[in-house]
Amino acid sequence: MKNGSTINSLQAALLEKADLRRVRSDPNFWYPVAWSREVRPGKALGVQFAGHPLVVVRPTNGAPYALDGLCPHKQVPLSKGAVCGDFISCLAHGLKYDRKGQCVSQNGAADAGLLRLKPWACREKDGLIFVFMGNQALAETKPLPDFPRVRDKRYRTRRFGQVVNCHYSFMHENLMDMNHQVLHSRLVGKMKPRFLGMDRGEDFVEARYTFARTGGKQPLSEALIYGQRRKDGRDFAYRDVMTIRTQYPYQTLRIETQGIDEPVMELWISYVPQDRQELTNRVFGLLSIKRLKVPFLLDLAWPVLVAFTERVFFEDREIVELEQQAWKELGGDHNVEVFPVILALRQLLRDRGVSPPQGE
Amino acid sequence: MKNGSTINSLQAALLEKADLRRVRSDPNFWYPVAWSREVRPGKALGVQFAGHPLVVVRPTNGAPYALDGLCPHKQVPLSKGAVCGDFISCLAHGLKYDRKGQCVSQNGAADAGLLRLKPWACREKDGLIFVFMGNQALAETKPLPDFPRVRDKRYRTRRFGQVVNCHYSFMHENLMDMNHQVLHSRLVGKMKPRFLGMDRGEDFVEARYTFARTGGKQPLSEALIYGQRRKDGRDFAYRDVMTIRTQYPYQTLRIETQGIDEPVMELWISYVPQDRQELTNRVFGLLSIKRLKVPFLLDLAWPVLVAFTERVFFEDREIVELEQQAWKELGGDHNVEVFPVILALRQLLRDRGVSPPQGE
Amino acid sequence: MKNGSTINSLQAALLEKADLRRVRSDPNFWYPVAWSREVRPGKALGVQFAGHPLVVVRPTNGAPYALDGLCPHKQVPLSKGAVCGDFISCLAHGLKYDRKGQCVSQNGAADAGLLRLKPWACREKDGLIFVFMGNQALAETKPLPDFPRVRDKRYRTRRFGQVVNCHYSFMHENLMDMNHQVLHSRLVGKMKPRFLGMDRGEDFVEARYTFARTGGKQPLSEALIYGQRRKDGRDFAYRDVMTIRTQYPYQTLRIETQGIDEPVMELWISYVPQDRQELTNRVFGLLSIKRLKVPFLLDLAWPVLVAFTERVFFEDREIVELEQQAWKELGGDHNVEVFPVILALRQLLRDRGVSPPQGE
Known part of the structure; x- marks a missing residue:
């Protein structure tokens, strides 16, 4: 293994390619984004994956879910808002979203149909909350890590x-x-x-x-x-x-x-x-x-x-x-x-x- | 007013134009830049308007005035300097300016003629000091806000x-x-x-x-x-x-x-x-x-x-x-x-x- | 000396050239980079010259020397490492360098021949440690400042x-x-x-x-x-x-x-x-x-x-x-x-x- 030419050929191969520190994570895996204990029932937590803001919501009852982290109305972080039953509502104007990311508010002149957040595959296991940020169709086919x-x-x-x-x-x-x-x-x-x-x-x-x-x-x-x-x-x-x-x-x-x-x-x-x-x-x-x-x-x-x-x-x-x-x-x-x-x-x-x- | 097509046509009109958050303030208005109490007689205050540094000077006697905020010699903020009578002088080298922005110093080899600051229309009303940063010829034609x-x-x-x-x-x-x-x-x-x-x-x-x-x-x-x-x-x-x-x-x-x-x-x-x-x-x-x-x-x-x-x-x-x-x-x-x-x-x-x- | 035309011609000459604040120091001089008391025997100090990181090492015995400041392996600052006799070794993986900048380690699979730091002319005088960062062949010809x-x-x-x-x-x-x-x-x-x-x-x-x-x-x-x-x-x-x-x-x-x-x-x-x-x-x-x-x-x-x-x-x-x-x-x-x-x-x-x- 100490053969110098092996090292040199490996190094040459590396130099031909882009800087390793610029390579990005493959999103088609399950990544943990929070400890379960960080998101208590009825609470929401703002997290990031590669610059993508997410909100992880744990309803009063039921499994946690993950949505895009910013309210589409004015881009205020939803993690600042309140969890009501199965919904998360925005601090700024009270717009309320369900676990599919659809706005369900009817307040004022709001045309809720335009307001929609992307939902992301989310799982909880052994005290960790995972999301799948790649092709959502692949989420079911990829196993969660096991411990x-x-x-x-x-x-x-x-x-x-x-x-x-x-x-x-x-x-x-x-x-x-x-x-x-x-x-x-x-x-x-x-x-x-x-x-x-x-x-x-x-x-x-x-x-x-x-x-x-x-x-x-x-x-x-x-x-x-x-x-x-x-x-x-x-x-x-x-x-x-x-x-x-x-x-x-x-x-x-x-x-x-x-x-x-x-x-x-x-x-x-x-x-x-x-x-x-x-x-x-x-x-x-x-x-x-x-x-x-x-x-x-x-x-x-x-x-x-x-x-x-x-x-x-x-x-x-x-x-x-x-x-x-x-x-x-x-x-x-x-x-x-x-x-x-x-x-x-x-x-x-x-x-x-x-x-x-x-x-x- | 809740008509969806109205909303959509307004939104379309907005999208055609530049990002609203990049639009700049029209300078052809009187804008407050300081509270009167912030500039006591014989004192100067450094303020900003859209990145333009200004100094607001209140002489020992008389109305406040506003000049470009940086000494033209070495760009030191004039607000660091001292007010002497009707003049403001720079902290760094003592260069002295009148309320029209002309340098009146004769110290050392300084050729004061080259040193000149732009004066800006300035008014005081109801505890506010206003400046007019647009076309100076229009300043007189535009009313101050009234309270x-x-x-x-x-x-x-x-x-x-x-x-x-x-x-x-x-x-x-x-x-x-x-x-x-x-x-x-x-x-x-x-x-x-x-x-x-x-x-x-x-x-x-x-x-x-x-x-x-x-x-x-x-x-x-x-x-x-x-x-x-x-x-x-x-x-x-x-x-x-x-x-x-x-x-x-x-x-x-x-x-x-x-x-x-x-x-x-x-x-x-x-x-x-x-x-x-x-x-x-x-x-x-x-x-x-x-x-x-x-x-x-x-x-x-x-x-x-x-x-x-x-x-x-x-x-x-x-x-x-x-x-x-x-x-x-x-x-x-x-x-x-x-x-x-x-x-x-x-x-x-x-x-x-x-x-x-x-x-x- | 107060002649306006002299001033103007000098100013004109200056304007033709690059901004003075962008002009860089001529490296072909001896510059102090540390006080002698900052580098005790058996210690190393990280310094900078115009963005070039250096490590100044004072062995247990003998005169101080200066090398490129970052270990070539993974660019960890050598000033974090330890001085052992005449050598400096890196904190991260223990790679050891002599005063000529050559890696002398044989740990693990390390091919020490590839690991080499540039040494820089270094002198100590009157409580100051100087380096010469220009053409190293000129170092001997240029006098140290005298006090x-x-x-x-x-x-x-x-x-x-x-x-x-x-x-x-x-x-x-x-x-x-x-x-x-x-x-x-x-x-x-x-x-x-x-x-x-x-x-x-x-x-x-x-x-x-x-x-x-x-x-x-x-x-x-x-x-x-x-x-x-x-x-x-x-x-x-x-x-x-x-x-x-x-x-x-x-x-x-x-x-x-x-x-x-x-x-x-x-x-x-x-x-x-x-x-x-x-x-x-x-x-x-x-x-x-x-x-x-x-x-x-x-x-x-x-x-x-x-x-x-x-x-x-x-x-x-x-x-x-x-x-x-x-x-x-x-x-x-x-x-x-x-x-x-x-x-x-x-x-x-x-x-x-x-x-x-x-x-x-």
Whole structure:
């Protein structure tokens, strides 16, 4: 894999094409746009998908639905309005819409027939609200992502995420490139990753690593994930395998350790473009950790683990935002990528993504 | 008036023309640029009209005058300088100008003949300072607005206003469209407007409404305006007439009630463009309320009324700024206007306004 | 010198050429980019020269060096990384570079040969770190600026400076135009400058002034510079000569007084462009004041002097930033310069500077 000509031919292929940071997300997938808990019954929430404003409405009774986010009358965000039964009404002039997006008001001289919002396929699953922003006829044919660990009582799941000011491709690259463990060395001690190999297909790239600790003390939170499963304490060199996979457009990370059948940790993550240029994304992450043999030990230790993952996420965010910032200042992508699995990932993201609009 | 074809033909006419939010204010009118109290004797104030910086100077003695706002030497704002007698001098190098805009300094090697500021017609009336920014030869021929209620002791007048980040057309539409009462329902209770009719001419559009309360309690501040003039308390359905008129470029709102000769309330309002693109305006409003029979009752209640109007204004501002924001994000006007009086108003503002510069 | 035709011909010459505020600094000089104290051993500092990011590294032992500021891998600023011995390593993936800018890492699949940073000529002198950003072959041939007063124990030197949001030409003009003393009249009292003459050559313009106090009290800090050297107190009309010189690209200001051989004050100042358009500069100033006969009196009074110069600098900064702001709003340079020495200075800055890139 370290063959220089492979790298060079991959790089040449990349250079022929448009800047990866301008490639847009394929909308013909289900993307999460809100946590279920963000939209209580009788409330509405304004969200974005690639610059498209949406309102997610949860009626007093029944399933949530999603409509274009701006009232067609004067483009005031409907999320500022009020939910009445199954309807959403606009703050500004009280125009009321049903779940199909049709205006049903008869106030004043309003000719409601002209007022119509586009409805979007919307589903709720495992605490996430998804929309399908591509060809609506395809929505039924595309499966929602599945997270069996979230419903499995032998695991505990943490939901996390926030807005990160970068193109989603930086996020995929960052998670898959384990040389960036050096970034977290103050948190996790010195770790030496060993690349075990990669696998690729039409819609995925997968990298496998193992690790040896070369310095520093194993942190408590890491021990919670696999440490205490061993008798031999800190000596865990190259026993654990971390598998990172971009299954377009989602990404997963799985840790397996010797002698345990199921993963000790599994992460599912989606990077949802916010602005039209997709230079900002909102992260929706589900981090499932296998419970320990001692009951409730994981629960007791949960706050430590939450703080640990928050700090790792904070450090990652700083890096990807610096990378995006440099892209803006330099007016384009100047990466000199030297790691074959990342070159393969970049190719995948380019091939599966959508070209930017003409002139961008 | 609810005839669909009328609406459609009006809409078609609008679509043929430039985006209303790009239309500029006709400068051949007197526009207020400052409250008199903002410019004390011996002081200068920097103001804007449609991106044109001005300095309003009030000499130690005599009437205020207005000049171009930037010193021609190095474009430092003259409002930072000092007023000496009848002159204004620049902070940076002390260059001194008279009320005709001619530099009168002889300091150092300065060749004062090259330094000259354009003077602009300026008048003061009823606590407002006006300028005339169009053809200066027309200034004398155009009347200043008149506010008889301001000088009438049977009324008390509140001066209000602030900068609002939207094109002035949003302000006109917002005030004239009484369906937007729904916006203030928390403040004023549920009101059902009934449209009585409209009137239009070459330079005005006027809408008349009456109201019925359909829910909620009449607020004290509203009672102060007309409530206590009735014996029968809350039951005031459809007795009051509200007349809203855009008399280009100004706007007025008048409330009359049964059995009283003069209006119980009269509002005069002007929206003065601040930036060159006119996407920000400064409001100058005069709200005159008829005094009650009980002497000083209105004065006692004045703070309540001030707070009430501030809250109404705050809610209105949020809406018009959201509308402007949507216009920016969507790259143009996407209104689907369904209320004939607002379509007529939009036509008036377009016809009386000035086309944007080429290429904008 | 007040001859109108001279002024007009100079102005005509200026108008034929590009806008002075778009002219770029000639990079073939040594420019300060940091104070020595800002880069401690084992630390790195990120700086800018005209939009070019640099990292200044001071190894644990040895002289500082300067490299391109962004890691070529993913453009993360190297100033975020760590200095290890003579190397700097990137925060994100640990890639390590030597003082020639060559990547020396062997981690993972990294092909270090592709990773290379450009090194820049770097020198340290008298508490300043300089870089040479032009043709590197010329670096050795160009002298570093010299500041003999900084090493002279009969003087005490204050280092000052901060980022100012304007093109460097505004800074040069502001310091050389002594009519702007009016700006500081609240700080220094009323001063009447008398222009003694100017001198110009291929790479410099020099102006000489003398001053008379026409009002106000001499401030303590000014007395510290020359006041107490006279028996006759406040009456110091036209005895002192101030010489201001732009020796491209630097500027100096010197005050000499009757009966003293050496300057009582000497200022050296450099305006280093920060952004690519050079509309922001960082000031590096060395202000040397001759010690008084009474030992330590200057030291005792130093805080007063520091506060005084800070306030003068603050007032100057406000003016030049207003001038820059007006340039931005008006879309170009509208100066009407009437002072011949400033016209000559503008010509110098234009002749010695570099044309803006095509299309700017």
